[in-house]
Amino acid sequence: MSTLLYRLGRAAYHRRRLVSAVWVAVVGLVVALLLTVGSQSDDAFTIPGSESQTALDQLREASPAAAGASASVLFAAPDGQTVTAPQYVQAIGQVVAAAGQVTDVGAVTDPFATQALSRDGRAALVTVQYDVEGEALAADAYDELTAATAAARDAGLQVEVGGQAFSTTGVAVGPTELVGVLVAVVVLAVTLGSLLAAGMNLLIALVGVLVGLGGLLLSSNVLTLSSSAPTLALMIGLAVGIDYSLFILSRHRSQLAAGLDPAESVARAAGTAGSAVVFAGLTVIIALSGLSVVGIPFLTVMGLGAAGTVLVAVLVALTLLPALLGFAGARLTPEPGSRAGRREQALAAEDGRPARFGGARWGALVTRRPLVTVLVTVIGLLVMAVPALQLRLALPDASTAAEDSPQRQAYDAVSEYFGPGLNGPLLLLLDGLDPAGAQDAANAAAVAVGGVPTDRPGEFDGGLDDVVVATPQVLPDGTTAIVQVVPESGPQEQATTDLVADLRSLAPQLEQQTGAEVAVTGQTAIAIDVSDRLQGALLPFALIVVGLAVVLLMLVFRSVLVPVKAALGFLLSVGASFGAVVAVFQWGWLADLFGVPATGPVISFMPILLMAVLFGLAMDYEVFLVSRMREEYVHGAAPRDAVVGGMRHASRVVVAAALIMLSVFASFVTIEDVTIKAIAFGLAVGVLVDAFVVRMTLVPAVLALLSRSAWWLPRGLDRVLPDLDVEGARLERPAPPVREPQPAG
Structure with a gap:
C-alpha cells in the first residue's frame, strides 16, 4: 500500500500541471451541469414492504386522490366569539370556494357540514385534499393555499395553514454554519505554522466538497434525495476533506524541516500518511454505504451520498494535494527561526528522550498509571451513556419545526382546539x-x-x-x-x-x-413503521460495524487486541454520544442553549446514521494515531516508548483534526432544522469524546497495559492476512540529502 501511494504521490508531484488541469475540468463540468440541469429534493419517507406502505400503495391504485397529500386550514374567532357568527360563516365559505380552485386540489370540506368545529365553537377546521402526493406539489403550493384564505383574515379570523402536506421544509445553510470553516482556518494556520499551507489545505477540502456535493445534487434528477442529504454530505465532506489533507501536509512539513527533498517528501507523505488516509476514508465509506442494508430508500441515498463525498475527499487528497505541493516546492519548508521550525527541531531532539513536549508529555502521563486511567475513563463514559437507555425514536413532523414557523403554528393551533391526534390521523x-x-x-x-x-x-x-x-x-x-x-x-x-x-x-x-x-x-403509521425498523436495525448494524472495525484494523495493524480495543472504544464513544443527544433533545437539558424547538423522541434515523459516521471518524483517529505508534514499534522502540513516541508525533495533528471536526459539526447545530441539529450535535459530542477521551487517553493507557501483546498476531493468521504496510516500513529511510533551492513551479 505505502509503495503504491508513494509512486502515486511522486507521479502527481512531477505531473502537477496535468493533474491540476484534470481537477479543474472536473470542477467546471460539475458546476456547468448544476447550472443547466439543476437539482431537486423530496422529503417523502417510504418503507417498501411494510404493511403501512403496501396499504398506501393499494389506496393509491384504488383512488389516487384519496392517497394524495392533505392540508388543513384552521379558523379561530376572537376571544368571546364563535365561528358560527354570520360574518364568519360567510368568510369561511368564501375560503372553501377559493381553496377548491387552487392548483391540484381535489376536494375541500365544509366545516359546518361536517361538524368540524371545536367544542367551544371558537374554531373550525377545513381539510384540503390534493390530487397528488406531497412530493409532487408545486413549490408555491403553500403560498397559493394561504392566499386563498384572504377573506377569512379580512373578516378578523385567525387563520393557520398547515397539515401533513407542509409538515417538512427544506434545510437552509446560512452564514452561521461558515463559522466552523473560519475556526478550521485558524486551527490549520496554528497547526501547520503557515498561511500558505493552511490555504492550500482549505482549497483541497473545498474542491472535494464541490465535486462530491455537486455530484450528489445532480443525482437527485434520477434518485429520490431528501433535503437533509446534501447538508449531511456537506458537513461530513468538509470535515474529512480538511482532516485528510492536514495529515498529509503536516507529515510533509515535518519531513521538509528534517531536510528531505520536496519531491521525496511528498512521495513519502503520500506513502505513509496517505496510507492512513486511504484506510480511514475506507472505513467511513463502508460504514456509510452500510446504511443501505436497512432497506429504507431515503436513508440509503443519504448514506451513499455522504460516502461519495468522502471518496472524492480521499482522491483529492492523494492526487491534487501532491500536485499543489509540487507548485509550492521548498517554500513550505519551515524557516529555522520560525515557530514551526523550532517546534520541529524540538520534536526531533526529543526522540528517544524523556517526554517534555506536547503530546508526548500527555502520553507519558496517561501511561504512568494505565490501569487508573482506564478505569476512570471507562466509568465516566458509561455514566454519560446512561440516558441512552431511554432512547425513543420518531420521524420529524411539524411539531419539531421552529416555533415561529407557519407549520409549527398550525400544528399547535390544531392541538389546542381539536387535540394533537388530528395532526396525525x-x-x-x-x-x-x-x-x-x-x-x-x-x-x-x-x-x-x-x-x-x-x-x-x-x-x-x-x-x-x-x-x-x-x-x-x-x-x-x-x-x-x-x-x-x-x-x-x-x-x-x-x-x-x-x-x-x-x-x-x-x-x-x-x-x-x-x-x-x-x-x-397513513403517514403517521408509515413514520411509526420506519422508526420501528430503524430501532430494530441498530443492534445488527452495530455488530456489522464493530466486526468491520476488527477486520479492517487487523489488516492495518496486524494485531488481534488493537482492533478489539478500538471497537470497544468506539462503542463507548457511541454510547456517550447517544446519552448526550437523549439528555438534550428528549429530556430537554440545555435545550434553550442549543435552540431545540421542542423536546420529544429523537429523530429515528439519527442513531444509525450517527453510528455510521462516528465509526468512520473514530477509525480516522485510531489509524492516524496508532499507526504512528506501530511505526515507532516496527522501527525498534520499546512498547511504552512506542506509545509515547507515537503521541509525540501524531497527537498534535489528531488534536487539530478533532478540533476542526468539532468546529464544523458544532456550527451546524445552529441550523433550525431539528434533524440536522440533532445529527450535528451528536457528531460534535462524539468527536469530542472519541478524540480526546478515547483515542488520546484510553488508547495509550490500554496499549501500555498490553505492552508487547498489543501487537501479537497468531502465526496462522499472520500468514493468511496480506501485509499492507500502512506504516511505510518498506520505504527505506535514507540519510536526508543536502537540498538545493528549487523553483516554485
Whole structure:
C-alpha cells in the first residue's frame, strides 16, 4: 500500500500541471451541469414492504386522490366569539370556494357540514385534499393555499395553514454554519505554522466538497434525495476533506524541516500518511454505504451520498494535494527561526528522550498509571451513556419545526382546539369488500374500532379507548373503503404507537367480520413503521460495524487486541454520544442553549446514521494515531516508548483534526432544522469524546497495559492476512540529502 501511494504521490508531484488541469475540468463540468440541469429534493419517507406502505400503495391504485397529500386550514374567532357568527360563516365559505380552485386540489370540506368545529365553537377546521402526493406539489403550493384564505383574515379570523402536506421544509445553510470553516482556518494556520499551507489545505477540502456535493445534487434528477442529504454530505465532506489533507501536509512539513527533498517528501507523505488516509476514508465509506442494508430508500441515498463525498475527499487528497505541493516546492519548508521550525527541531531532539513536549508529555502521563486511567475513563463514559437507555425514536413532523414557523403554528393551533391526534390521523384500509354491502361492512368496522356513540358528544361505548372514528368512505371502485381513526395523542407520542399495534391486533377480527383485507396506513403509521425498523436495525448494524472495525484494523495493524480495543472504544464513544443527544433533545437539558424547538423522541434515523459516521471518524483517529505508534514499534522502540513516541508525533495533528471536526459539526447545530441539529450535535459530542477521551487517553493507557501483546498476531493468521504496510516500513529511510533551492513551479 505505502509503495503504491508513494509512486502515486511522486507521479502527481512531477505531473502537477496535468493533474491540476484534470481537477479543474472536473470542477467546471460539475458546476456547468448544476447550472443547466439543476437539482431537486423530496422529503417523502417510504418503507417498501411494510404493511403501512403496501396499504398506501393499494389506496393509491384504488383512488389516487384519496392517497394524495392533505392540508388543513384552521379558523379561530376572537376571544368571546364563535365561528358560527354570520360574518364568519360567510368568510369561511368564501375560503372553501377559493381553496377548491387552487392548483391540484381535489376536494375541500365544509366545516359546518361536517361538524368540524371545536367544542367551544371558537374554531373550525377545513381539510384540503390534493390530487397528488406531497412530493409532487408545486413549490408555491403553500403560498397559493394561504392566499386563498384572504377573506377569512379580512373578516378578523385567525387563520393557520398547515397539515401533513407542509409538515417538512427544506434545510437552509446560512452564514452561521461558515463559522466552523473560519475556526478550521485558524486551527490549520496554528497547526501547520503557515498561511500558505493552511490555504492550500482549505482549497483541497473545498474542491472535494464541490465535486462530491455537486455530484450528489445532480443525482437527485434520477434518485429520490431528501433535503437533509446534501447538508449531511456537506458537513461530513468538509470535515474529512480538511482532516485528510492536514495529515498529509503536516507529515510533509515535518519531513521538509528534517531536510528531505520536496519531491521525496511528498512521495513519502503520500506513502505513509496517505496510507492512513486511504484506510480511514475506507472505513467511513463502508460504514456509510452500510446504511443501505436497512432497506429504507431515503436513508440509503443519504448514506451513499455522504460516502461519495468522502471518496472524492480521499482522491483529492492523494492526487491534487501532491500536485499543489509540487507548485509550492521548498517554500513550505519551515524557516529555522520560525515557530514551526523550532517546534520541529524540538520534536526531533526529543526522540528517544524523556517526554517534555506536547503530546508526548500527555502520553507519558496517561501511561504512568494505565490501569487508573482506564478505569476512570471507562466509568465516566458509561455514566454519560446512561440516558441512552431511554432512547425513543420518531420521524420529524411539524411539531419539531421552529416555533415561529407557519407549520409549527398550525400544528399547535390544531392541538389546542381539536387535540394533537388530528395532526396525525390513522387510516384503516379495507380492501376486497363486496360492492353490494361495502358501506355496511365499513360502518361495522368503524363501530368495532370506535364504538357506538352515546348521548354525550365525543364519547363512545365499546371499541378502542381514546379514539374518534370518522364516517367510513367507500371509494369509487366499490370494493375499497377507508376509515379515519383520530387518536387523542400526538403523532410522536408512545400512545399513538400503541394504538397502531392495537389496530393491527384487531385486524383479524375485522377481516372475519367484513370479509376484506384490513391494514393500518397513513403517514403517521408509515413514520411509526420506519422508526420501528430503524430501532430494530441498530443492534445488527452495530455488530456489522464493530466486526468491520476488527477486520479492517487487523489488516492495518496486524494485531488481534488493537482492533478489539478500538471497537470497544468506539462503542463507548457511541454510547456517550447517544446519552448526550437523549439528555438534550428528549429530556430537554440545555435545550434553550442549543435552540431545540421542542423536546420529544429523537429523530429515528439519527442513531444509525450517527453510528455510521462516528465509526468512520473514530477509525480516522485510531489509524492516524496508532499507526504512528506501530511505526515507532516496527522501527525498534520499546512498547511504552512506542506509545509515547507515537503521541509525540501524531497527537498534535489528531488534536487539530478533532478540533476542526468539532468546529464544523458544532456550527451546524445552529441550523433550525431539528434533524440536522440533532445529527450535528451528536457528531460534535462524539468527536469530542472519541478524540480526546478515547483515542488520546484510553488508547495509550490500554496499549501500555498490553505492552508487547498489543501487537501479537497468531502465526496462522499472520500468514493468511496480506501485509499492507500502512506504516511505510518498506520505504527505506535514507540519510536526508543536502537540498538545493528549487523553483516554485
